[in-house]
Amino acid sequence: xxxxxxxxxxxxxxxxxxxxxxxGRSNVSDTPEAAATIGSGPAKGTLTIWAxxxxxxxxxxxxxxxxxxxxxxxxxxxxxxxxxxxxKYQTAIAxxxxxxxxxxxxxxxxxxxxxxxxxxxxIDTSEFFPSAVKSTQVHGxxxxxPWYVDTRVIYYRKDLAAKAGYTTFPTSWTDFKAMAKAxxxxxxxxxxxxxxxxxxxxxxxxxxxMWSDGADLMNADQxxxxxxxxxWVDAMKKYQSFFTEKIASRTPDTxxxxxxxAFVNGSIPMILGGPSYLGTLVTAGGPSIKDKVGVGxxxxxxxxxxxxxxxxxxxxxxSHNQDAAxxxxxxxxxxxxxxxxxxxxxxxxxxxxAWKDPVLANDPVLxxxxxxxxxxxxxxxxxTWNQVSSAGDQALEQIVKSGADPxxxxxxxQATADSIGTGS
Amino acid sequence: xxxxxxxxxxxxxxxxxxxxERTHASRTRRRRQALVGxxxxxxxxxxxxxxxxxxxxxxxxxxFTDITGxxxxxxxAVNFVGLQQYSHLLGNPQFRKSVxxxxxxxxxxxxxxxxxxxxxxxxxxSGINRFRTAFRVGFYTPVVTSIVAVSVVWRFILxxxxxxxxxxxxxxxDGPNWLNSTTWAMxxxxxxxxxxxxxxLMVIFLAGLQTIPEEVKEAAVIDGASRWKVFRLIxxxxxxxxxxxxxxxxxxxxxxxxxxxxxxTKGGPLDSTLSITYFTYQQFGFGNYGTASAASxxxxxxxxxxxxxxxxxxxxxx
Numbered sequence: 001x002x003x004x005x006x007x008x009x010x011x012x013x014x015x016x017x018x019x020x021x022x023x024g025r026s027n028v029s030d031t032p033e034a035a036a037t038i039g040s041g042p043a044k045g046t047l048t049i050w051a052x053x054x055x056x057x058x059x060x061x062x063x064x065x066x067x068x069x070x071x072x073x074x075x076x077x078x079x080x081x082x083x084x085x086x087x088k089y090q091t092a093i094a095x096x097x098x099x100x101x102x103x104x105x106x107x108x109x110x111x112x113x114x115x116x117x118x119x120x121x122x123i124d125t126s127e128f129f130p131s132a133v134k135s136t137q138v139h140g141x142x143x144x145x146p147w148y149v150d151t152r153v154i155y156y157r158k159d160l161a162a163k164a165g166y167t168t169f170p171t172s173w174t175d176f177k178a179m180a181k182a183x184x185x186x187x188x189x190x191x192x193x194x195x196x197x198x199x200x201x202x203x204x205x206x207x208x209x210m211w212s213d214g215a216d217l218m219n220a221d222q223x224x225x226x227x228x229x230x231x232w233v234d235a236m237k238k239y240q241s242f243f244t245e246k247i248a249s250r251t252p253d254t255x256x257x258x259x260x261x262a263f264v265n266g267s268i269p270m271i272l273g274g275p276s277y278l279g280t281l282v283t284a285g286g287p288s289i290k291d292k293v294g295v296g297x298x299x300x301x302x303x304x305x306x307x308x309x310x311x312x313x314x315x316x317x318x319s320h321n322q323d324a325a326x327x328x329x330x331x332x333x334x335x336x337x338x339x340x341x342x343x344x345x346x347x348x349x350x351x352x353x354a355w356k357d358p359v360l361a362n363d364p365v366l367x368x369x370x371x372x373x374x375x376x377x378x379x380x381x382x383x384t385w386n387q388v389s390s391a392g393d394q395a396l397e398q399i400v401k402s403g404a405d406p407x408x409x410x411x412x413x414q415a416t417a418d419s420i421g422t423g424s
Numbered sequence: 425x426x427x428x429x430x431x432x433x434x435x436x437x438x439x440x441x442x443x444x445e446r447t448h449a450s451r452t453r454r455r456r457q458a459l460v461g462x463x464x465x466x467x468x469x470x471x472x473x474x475x476x477x478x479x480x481x482x483x484x485x486x487x488f489t490d491i492t493g494x495x496x497x498x499x500x501a502v503n504f505v506g507l508q509q510y511s512h513l514l515g516n517p518q519f520r521k522s523v524x525x526x527x528x529x530x531x532x533x534x535x536x537x538x539x540x541x542x543x544x545x546x547x548x549x550s551g552i553n554r555f556r557t558a559f560r561v562g563f564y565t566p567v568v569t570s571i572v573a574v575s576v577v578w579r580f581i582l583x584x585x586x587x588x589x590x591x592x593x594x595x596x597x598d599g600p601n602w603l604n605s606t607t608w609a610m611x612x613x614x615x616x617x618x619x620x621x622x623x624x625l626m627v628i629f630l631a632g633l634q635t636i637p638e639e640v641k642e643a644a645v646i647d648g649a650s651r652w653k654v655f656r657l658i659x660x661x662x663x664x665x666x667x668x669x670x671x672x673x674x675x676x677x678x679x680x681x682x683x684x685x686x687x688x689t690k691g692g693p694l695d696s697t698l699s700i701t702y703f704t705y706q707q708f709g710f711g712n713y714g715t716a717s718a719a720s721x722x723x724x725x726x727x728x729x730x731x732x733x734x735x736x737x738x739x740x741x742x
Contacts, residue, residue, distance in 0.1 A: 025503050094496040111494060111711070200690050251584070251604045383494060387710040397694055401604075 038120050042070040043324035049077045051103035052085050054276075055311065058345045066331055073324050098316040100325045104144060106135040106309050110381040116143035117315045120326055123333070131308040131376045132350045138381050144314030145329055148338075148347035150274050151306045151372050152208055155281070157269035158294040160187040169296030173212075173238065176299035180247045183269055193270035194259050195239075195248040198397025203389050204307070204379060205272060206396065208298045210235045211305040211377050218380055223422065225388065228407075228414035235301075236399055236406035243400050250401050260284035275369055276346050295368045308376035310350065342366075348373065383423035391416045487718040493711025502714075509718035519719065521695050522703040528610060529617070529681060529699065530730075534674045537618045538667070541625030546655070548626070549633045560630075564623035571620070575687035578616050579603065582688075603689050606696040613684045613697060621677070625670045632666030633659070668738035675730045679723065700726075 043066075051059055056079030063075040078099070080088055086108060092098045093115045104112065119125075119142045125133050132146035156169065164182035180192025196202030207217075213235035219226055226232075242248040252259070252268070262268040264285035271277075273295075281289050297304045313332065315325045331337060338349035339357050348369055349355065355370045379385055395413040398404045487509055489502040513519045544563055552559055566574070581587040582602040589599035602612045636659055644654045660667075682701040685691055691698040691706075700723050707716035 025501050090493065090496060114494070114497065251601060253583075255579075383492070383711065387712070390706065390710070394695065401693060 038122055038326045038330070039323050042072060043327040044070070044072040045074075045321040045324050047073065047075045047101060047321055047324055047328060048099040049075060049101040049103070050080055050088075050099045051077060052080050052082050052105075054345055055103055055347070056080070058341070061344070062332070062337070062341070063328075066328055069331075070324075070327070073328075075328070096318060098318050100315060100319040100321055101328065102314050102316065103147070104312045104314045106132075106146075106312055106378065107381070107385070109135055109143065109312060109314075110138045110383055112314075113138045113141075113143050115316055115318070117317045117319065117322055118143055119145060123326065123330060125333075127352050128350050129308070129352060129373055129376070131378050132310060135308075135310070135378055135381060136312055144312040145333060146350035147311045147313045147332065148341065149308055149310035149350045149373060150348065151308050151369060151376055152205070152272050152274055153295045153297060153306065153368055153372050154193075154299075155263070155271050155273045155277060156294050156296060157183075157187075157263070157266060157292055159292045160189060160266055160269045161294070163187040169294060171297070171300055171304070173299045173301045177242070177247065180242075180270060181245075184247065187269070188266065189269050190267040191249045191252075192247040192268075193242065194252055194262065194268040194272075195242055196272075196396070197243070197248075197250055197252060197400045198393055199254055200390070200393055203392030203396050206239060207377070207379065208272070208306045209239055211307075212298050212303050213238065213301040214303070218422075222380055222382065225414060225417040225422070227392075227417055228410045232410050233407045236410065238301075240399050240403070240406060244403065257284065264289055275348050275366075278365060279346060293365075295365050297368060297372050303375060304372070305375050305377055306372050308373065308378050310348070380422075384420050387420050388417045391420070483717040484721060486713055487721050489714050491713045493713060495713075505714070509714045510722065513715065513718055513722065518695060518698070519700075519703055522698045522700045525610065525696065525698055526679060526681070526700045529614060530675060530678045533614045533617050533678050534671060536614065537621050537625060537674055538670055540618055541622045541670070542629050544622060544626045545629035545633055548630060560627070563626055566620045567623040569620075571683040572687055574616075574620065575684055578612075579688045582612055604693050606693050609689055609692045609697050613681075613688070616684060617678065617681065621674065625674070628670055628673075629663070629666055632663050636662045664738050668734060671734045671738060672731050675734065676727055679727050679730065 049059065049063070050056075056077055059077045063077060067073055067075060085105075089098075089102065089104075089108070089112055093112060098115060119136065123145060125136075125145055128146050129149055132149050136142050136144050136146060154169070160183055161167075161169075161179060164179060164186045166179050166182070170176045170179050183189045184192050196205045210232065213231055215229060215231035215235045216226055218224060243250055249268070253262070259268070259271055260280055261284055263271055263281060273280075278290070278293060281293060298306050313329050315322055315329070319325055332341075333351060335349070335351050335354040335357070338351045338354040339359060341347060342349050342354070342360065348366075349360075355361065355373075360366050360370060379389070391413060395409045398409050399406050488504060488506060490505050490509070491499065491502040495502050548556060548559060548563075583589075584599075584601040584604070588602070592599040600608045602608050640662075641654055641658055644658050649657070680701050681699050682705065685697040685699055685702050686705075689697045691702055700719060704716045704719040704723070707719060
């Protein structure tokens, strides 16, 4: 009766409809698996480790040492570049080709947690920095361990600060602003400080200033965003004043190398940076720049809180050699291994015991990092953080570049964040 | 009645039995030929189905669910949400802004590129006689450059104290901060797109111009038509199929413009250069696979619609 073409089309649609009704999320939440126990005795078998960039380049020296201590184990390190790493892990998890151990960025933990093996209770991370440990606690369980931490402090030109009349780094917000202004008027700088103006990822970068003013991203049990609180309005107004008073540029050059060059030639003598930034500055300005570089903690409003990130070491559920994997991780977490790691690469140890060592405690730059690490916060490890952060970038752009009223912009940001939700 | 080939070597007899045998043999032979044909085509068909049809179908299915990046391991454990992704998109102000930006780019960019390319083609066809090849190569070169490299160089040229503002300064114009201005970022990108794509269209239009018979134009000139009248009333109508080809090629490319905002402005000051594809790319980055698939299918619908419109408007009226 009907022509064959529409009959087959109807058949295809029927099959598709039935297939789609078969889809659906299960309402049962996954109960976390019981953690394995690590056996005694040396590690055995083969291990594959995936790590990113500089960490992957430095790992082989350490794996060779572990192999010497455990002759029956063989470790292979595979380097991955940072920009390809997220999708590589995604496809490996989807295809079931995960390695034994992986170097995971702290902000990725919640995205991939369903593929990780829970941390054995025998691994003790109680003396590690609390915010670093928090990054391993996702979805009601503990996965992986903190490996190294990363935080942000303010790098400044000591010589230009001296010319402006400041021999020590200011500890209060108003003094910090005054010093930036003085560097412009007395030390010949074009701009006092290089602040993120709303470009991508700038919202995450300015969180230290917001946190130091008492503004929090979410409420205590992480069920609701709190982006339009009065502390936020206050903090944003203070941040906006840097741009309206022409202490920071609305359109800084963000192409690779340009901020470093500006720091070296003194046109923008202050910038936020992490532990590896000193190396970047030396590359840009030669070893002589080292004497002119100083670091200071985030200036205090209600507190001096900075951002903590870093890397975690995780073991995948599908790994065939979890015992050796956890033994290797245990060895990497020992304080002397952590100090050696820091000396090799510059990554800051996650173990607080490592910081008591004179090598770290007496270094003028590293000791500031050590002090800053005692007061840090991390962005919430929830799946929608990236999207909310991007909406925050746009809000920041409006506040900085078009001079919009922070209260109104934050109210709209709160509405956007509420509609994006917390991904739970 | 369909004609059947008599297989070579078959007995051409007059009996009814022979006829049945002949058609049976030819049917088997045809079936075998068909089988051989399919075997030859099989590798391509398989890879096409696996790498083109399957992802197309999968992303269409994804656009009707609420799948996110975290569901990759269990892709069927997602909820079927019907047209919710599409309706959320149409209500999303950022998506609507990206539609506006893309429409701006297309509505201004396509006619501009076509006019410039047609002018160049006409000039090369009749006006310029010496160094014609050099000009052709010169105008076509931007097409074969790497878009990323070009975007990086153009970003330097368009800086506030860059080359373009320097040249404008010679004639006394204070050029704006192109890529950081919400009004001037899009014109800068349109200019760059025109510069880059006029070569392709120029070559196509040149070929089209050369198919127009000289006698028709000469006849018009003899009848007293001016050169402009000849162009408008003879050349352009005869060029319709070529113009249609150019317009469709451009619209498919321009509706999906991505590399320029990605390299130069990352979505531009306050989303003023956020194209639909860049929005889709961002959503994929956040892991909102359902939303991103819905956005890409909306874009597909837009491209199909625009091509249909162009076919109706520019079809040759024979």
